[in-house]
Amino acid sequence: MRSQTATMADVAREAQVSPTTAARVIHNRGYVSDENRKRVLEAVESTGYRPNLQARSLRMQRSYSLGLVLSSARENPFYTHISHAIRTAASDRGFSMLTVNHSYSPEAEVNGIKQFLEHGVDATILCHALENKNIQPLIQAGIPVIQVERHDIEQAYFVAIDPDPGMRAAVKTLADEGHRRVAFIGARATGLKDGGPGHAEQRRAEAFQQAVSLYGLDEQDCPVVLGEYFPRSPNDILPGRRLATMLLDDHRCAVTAIIAGSDILAAGILQVLYERGLKVPSDISVIGYDDSMAQFLSPALSSIAQPYLAIGDSVMAFVEEAVGQDTSSAKTRERSVSTSLVLRDSIGPAPGSF
């Protein structure tokens, strides 16, 4: 028996169980014996039963949809990877995702949050929010908010990303190859303009300075250059170009390696090195951050990788706690995940060191 319009009663009849048992299996709540669960699932399959999600949403006061706020992956491919990871983790757990790619327009953020409220999302995930006040309607409506990497909204759950493990591995690898003069080219902090301090970029620069000191390099020989993060439109010049030009033109800083605060900064740095005829890695080593498009660059770029899968899982653990599906674990407001170093073709021995 297969029909486009099978009901839960059809499933119960086919499985030879009570409607209550069928409902328990289909909604995954309450005790059901393994044998009965198996029969109901087989009957779902054989009848072609599909839950009516709209009716189910109204009944359970849940929409099984989530909101996601980030900037556009057109300007920064990091967002491709983080949204893919979070969307996949959500989909695996039966949630669909509404996305706002604000591209730094507060108006787009406001409109997106309105859509989230209209759709009745169960929770909202902020990878990069612009203004605290735009988020407040969600908080006032009692919708759980989860922040990733930046924590500048007091009421939000927080997935912290620890830059230290990846940064330590990067600096240690360079030191082991004989590099003593290593620069960090990073981004100036871009927290919420009206929120608390949520400066992910600053944490990366601090992680660099701590690693430099940890592996015995001289701070004086390891400059930190900070500027814009990424282009505001797809056809802007890459900010890494300006920063690399500044660094290379300053002869006090004759570095043999550069760690970039993002792959997109590294892409601009590689363009300048290419134009100047400096070969990577024989003349200079380069390491990116995010591992978002490192494999496409020339040479294929070593990069400090974001733990995308772990971020997706941590976000969904908060969602399930917050919407009350998982009451087994102790409540926590913060989870931390770790970066690591992915090696490709852009690291070599310091020139003249071997």
Add this chain to the structure above:
Amino acid sequence: MRSQTATMADVAREAQVSPTTAARVIHNRGYVSDENRKRVLEAVESTGYRPNLQARSLRMQRSYSLGLVLSSARENPFYTHISHAIRTAASDRGFSMLTVNHSYSPEAEVNGIKQFLEHGVDATILCHALENKNIQPLIQAGIPVIQVERHDIEQAYFVAIDPDPGMRAAVKTLADEGHRRVAFIGARATGLKDGGPGHAEQRRAEAFQQAVSLYGLDEQDCPVVLGEYFPRSPNDILPGRRLATMLLDDHRCAVTAIIAGSDILAAGILQVLYERGLKVPSDISVIGYDDSMAQFLSPALSSIAQPYLAIGDSVMAFVEEAVGQDTSSAKTRERSVSTSLVLRDSIGPAPGSF
């Protein structure tokens, strides 16, 4: 008067109009005078009224959500741009978007289509479907299907992308710079495994051959090399590397320029040229296709650009026709949009030609 729970009746009272008039403005249907429309919109603003989208969906038999099927932008940044364009066009018209990034897993496609059916999407957009039979449940349920670039499902609306304008501009630009030996490195056709011929890749290779003949180049000197499109996982070697190595090692094909069938193929080609010490554009010119990440490469890559905005608008024109919101225009099953050439730093005179 501002409240989280303002009703349409509150809006009517505040605007001093009848509930029918308020409903007409809010649902944008039927005649309302400009004066009354203005008062209702001001009252919506001042009361903080938000339409209850779930209730509205049930009443209007529409979910105001759409489904989008594509592969993952992690493997091919083209999908970042096309999904951004379609999502933005949808959002501008009040539709939210559910997305399936199948990453070439038919199982992921099947599960995604199931989610679309459960959510009751109003239409589904296929940028890259895997199997005709996976799409059939949508067709059977009467849900409009719109295909972009590939047209291999008979019942689908079709947004055709014309490769000729961009390809002609690319070949003409190279010919004007004195290039006589130009290679095309493209992808083998990847249509639906059980659908009609929907070979977007083949159309790009044909467009190249036609442009070669149009601008008087000798077909014998302009080889076409076809292979895999893009890596199956983020850490695979780039397919463009293998194809470029093949081309450069075949001494019958001493080309001075390469047009790639995608930016991702161009990225692999640039890696091989980098390793061999061939400088772009002084030794060899390179042009990509898609304009999906061309600005991040070294050197910044000229690329045949997909008309992303026009694709988004054409898709939504079909959606609005199909769901019956726009009955003014004559019905059409196919709309065509055109590519163009974006110039950056990777095209120069043919070596020795000036």
